[in-house]
Amino acid sequence: MDLTRYQRQIILPLIGEKGQEKLTKASVLIVGCGGLGCNLATHLVRAGVGKVKIVDKDIVQLPDLQRQILYDEEDARKSLPKAEAAFQKLKKINSDCQIEAFVFEVSSENIETLIGDVELVLDGTDNIQTRLLINEACVKHSLPWIQGAVCESVGMSMNIMPGETACYRCLVDCFPPPEGPIPIINTIPALIASIQATEAFKIITKSPDINKDLIYIDLWRGIFQKIKIKKREDCPVCSKRNFTLLSL
Numbered sequence: 001m002d003l004t005r006y007q008r009q010i011i012l013p014l015i016g017e018k019g020q021e022k023l024t025k026a027s028v029l030i031v032g033c034g035g036l037g038c039n040l041a042t043h044l045v046r047a048g049v050g051k052v053k054i055v056d057k058d059i060v061q062l063p064d065l066q067r068q069i070l071y072d073e074e075d076a077r078k079s080l081p082k083a084e085a086a087f088q089k090l091k092k093i094n095s096d097c098q099i100e101a102f103v104f105e106v107s108s109e110n111i112e113t114l115i116g117d118v119e120l121v122l123d124g125t126d127n128i129q130t131r132l133l134i135n136e137a138c139v140k141h142s143l144p145w146i147q148g149a150v151c152e153s154v155g156m157s158m159n160i161m162p163g164e165t166a167c168y169r170c171l172v173d174c175f176p177p178p179e180g181p182i183p184i185i186n187t188i189p190a191l192i193a194s195i196q197a198t199e200a201f202k203i204i205t206k207s208p209d210i211n212k213d214l215i216y217i218d219l220w221r222g223i224f225q226k227i228k229i230k231k232r233e234d235c236p237v238c239s240k241r242n243f244t245l246l247s248l
């Protein structure tokens with residue numbers, strides 16, 4: 001494998017040769033390939049993560065092109081599944097990277113198989129229900145995952161490291177699914193995905209700098225905050241290990 005393409009991060013002491021080797025051997029699942037997922041996949045594949053799995057059930061449509069950077073007008077005209085269109089683009093970006101694409105909805109029936117051969121899960125979804133499902137599966141199997149969410153000009157991200165940090169269920173309860181399209185400025189998914197991808201590099205390379213707080217940003221108003229989230233002693237998932245969504 002020609003490592004020249006990773007020269008700029010190999011000369012970066014934060015990653016270096018050893019970090020690059022870990023990235024090359026890493027295996028990551030990205031759930032959702034919309035505004036967040038397109039940016040996540042781009043960063044991971046360009047950085048040389050060895051195996052990237054993408055799952056998304058939707059097709060590319062014209063309003064997606066405002067922020068979903070892997071797709072173009074032809075993909076929308078052909079109504080290509082996002083996972084398939086992303087697969088084609090990502091292969092052209094880095095042929096050394098093993099990319100797997102799945103066109104289906106993540107559910108309690110398939111999530112444990114999907115995460116079975118990865119070391120990290122990245123959240124590119126647009127709904128709390130799927131995040132709660134990812135949370136249960138990852139807590140159950142002690143797998144780190146990086147939550148990300150965006151709406152209007154606001155975004156947040158949090159690393160969920162089972163056994164070390166609070167889990168997603170410590171943070172949120174059930175919410176109704178969003179009705180209709182979520183209003184959004186196209187710069188916020190790019191920014192939140194950059195934070196998630198950077199945290200992914202740190203988790204994969206076992207950096208001591210992994211962030212343990214929730215990051216909250218309102219890009220339009222210029223608000224940047226780090227918020228401590230406490231593990232809830234009565235959390236049904238990380239404290240009591242009741243995985244009710246997985247058993248549905």
Ligand SMILES: [Zn+2]
Pocket residue numbers: 166167168169170171231232235236237238239
């Ligand atoms: Zn919890």
